[in-house]
Amino acid sequence: MPQNTPQPAPRGHLKVVVIGGGQAGLATGFYLRRAGLTPGEDFVILDSAAEPGGAWAHMWPTLRTFSPTQHSSLPGWMMPAWTGDNGYPPGAHVVDYLTRYEQRYQLAVQRPVRVRAVERDRGALVVRTDKGDWTADHVISATGTWSRPFVPTYPGPFAGQQAHTAQYRRAADFAGQRVLIVGGGNSAAQILAEVSTVADTTWVTQREPRFLPDDVDGRALFEIATARRRAHDTGTTSAGVAGLGDIVMVYSVRQARDRGVLHARRMFTGLDADGVHWADGSRLSVDAIIWCTGFRPALSHLTPLALRGTDGLIPTEETQALKEPRLHLVGYGDWTGPASATLIGVGRTARDLVKSLT
Numbered sequence: 527m528p529q530n531t532p533q534p535a536p537r538g539h540l541k542v543v544v545i546g547g548g549q550a551g552l553a554t555g556f557y558l559r560r561a562g563l564t565p566g567e568d569f570v571i572l573d574s575a576a577e578p579g580g581a582w583a584h585m586w587p588t589l590r591t592f593s594p595t596q597h598s599s600l601p602g603w604m605m606p607a608w609t610g611d612n613g614y615p616p617g618a619h620v621v622d623y624l625t626r627y628e629q630r631y632q633l634a635v636q637r638p639v640r641v642r643a644v645e646r647d648r649g650a651l652v653v654r655t656d657k658g659d660w661t662a663d664h665v666i667s668a669t670g671t672w673s674r675p676f677v678p679t680y681p682g683p684f685a686g687q688q689a690h691t692a693q694y695r696r697a698a699d700f701a702g703q704r705v706l707i708v709g710g711g712n713s714a715a716q717i718l719a720e721v722s723t724v725a726d727t728t729w730v731t732q733r734e735p736r737f738l739p740d741d742v743d744g745r746a747l748f749e750i751a752t753a754r755r756r757a758h759d760t761g762t763t764s765a766g767v768a769g770l771g772d773i774v775m776v777y778s779v780r781q782a783r784d785r786g787v788l789h790a791r792r793m794f795t796g797l798d799a800d801g802v803h804w805a806d807g808s809r810l811s812v813d814a815i816i817w818c819t820g821f822r823p824a825l826s827h828l829t830p831l832a833l834r835g836t837d838g839l840i841p842t843e844e845t846q847a848l849k850e851p852r853l854h855l856v857g858y859g860d861w862t863g864p865a866s867a868t869l870i871g872v873g874r875t876a877r878d879l880v881k882s883l884t
């Protein structure tokens with residue numbers, strides 16, 4: 527649904543500029559409003575996409591969230607229930623929810639506005655965009671990871687078709703082919719589940735895939751992330767909880783298990799023109815490789831601030847950049863807050879972030 531918010535000219539100075547209007551930006555906007563800040567006057571949310579929904583608007587149509595709606599909700603307003611598919615809604619339901627969420631709380635997201643750079647300008651930060659500049663006391667970056675799909679580098683040429691999760695649309699595109707699916711997370715498991723119904727699939731993962739019990743949903747991932755963080759803060763370990771698993775047994779994945787396709791080989795060591803090979807000399811010919819190998823944080827607009835560590839991330843204390851206290855990061859991954867990159871987890875990170883500003 528197009529956003530009909532009028533696009534005011536950039537104004538002089540705001541308290542807060544939020545970059546990114548996906549779930550992380552919206553949850554932050556919710557708490558900024560609750561703290562008494564007025565959208566458009568005290569803060570603005572800028573989003574480069576033409577439509578609401580963040581990354582959810584680009585995911586493949588049959589994707590199911592890894593938690594039912596009551597565990598996939600942002601602060602303030604619960605995601606409307608989804609009764610099909612054992613309660614796990616598709617991405618389109620999340621897009622609809624996020625669209626209505628920003629309308630409900632009148633967050634007045636400005637789109638499409640692409641932030642090109644954030645720079646220091648005396649006592650403030652200046653946010654340079656394709657629609658002009660904003661300055662602010664605080665900048666909150668919530669640009670997600672979708673625009674930076676990650677594919678690991680392996681030696682050798684491969685002449686067949688390659689796609690990343692971000693490009694995958696439907697199983698029918700691979701019908702009748704020999705398809706290699708790479709990755710041990712929920713995306714890989716769900717894509718394997720459906721591609722295996724129309725193609726000859728092989729699954730490769732770095733380590734043995736870890737499946738959650740059937741009656742445990744993605745809320746457990748939030749609990750795992752919280753336990754890990756607590757363990758990190760107290761110098762203990764959370765191995766017992768982390769050992770629970772990674773992959774949620776949504777309906778399609780359970781069906782794949784029943785068909786006997788959820789078996790993974792370890793990673794190959796190199797690519798050939800028509801397949802892959804392993805260190806022991808074994809080979810596999812495939813027509814296509816689907817890389818379900820994750821994403822990296824979209825942080826290039828922050829390059830002028832020179833904040834990145836050797837791991838490519840920006841070191842933070844909670845959400846606050848260590849070397850630029852006026853900058854906060856929300857979403858992206860557990861490094862900005864436990865489960866900060868999930869629907870259920872980002873609310874807590876956003877709440878604590880806004881509390882630290884006001």
Ligand code: FAD
Nearest residue numbers: 546548549550574575580581591592641669670857868869
């Ligand atoms: P995004 O949704 O990516 O939003 C970022 C926004 O920032 C976008 O609208 C983008 O247009 C904008 N932006 C980017 N760069 C700029 C810029 N320079 N200037 C202005 N705007 C910019 N989580 C769950 O809780 N449950 C699930 O079931 C689940 N399934 C997932 C399945 C997949 C395949 C993936 C990849 C992730 C899944 N996640 C899930 C994780 C997470 O909830 C999503 O990735 C979610 O989209 C993250 O929200 P976000 O707001 O951090 O980022």
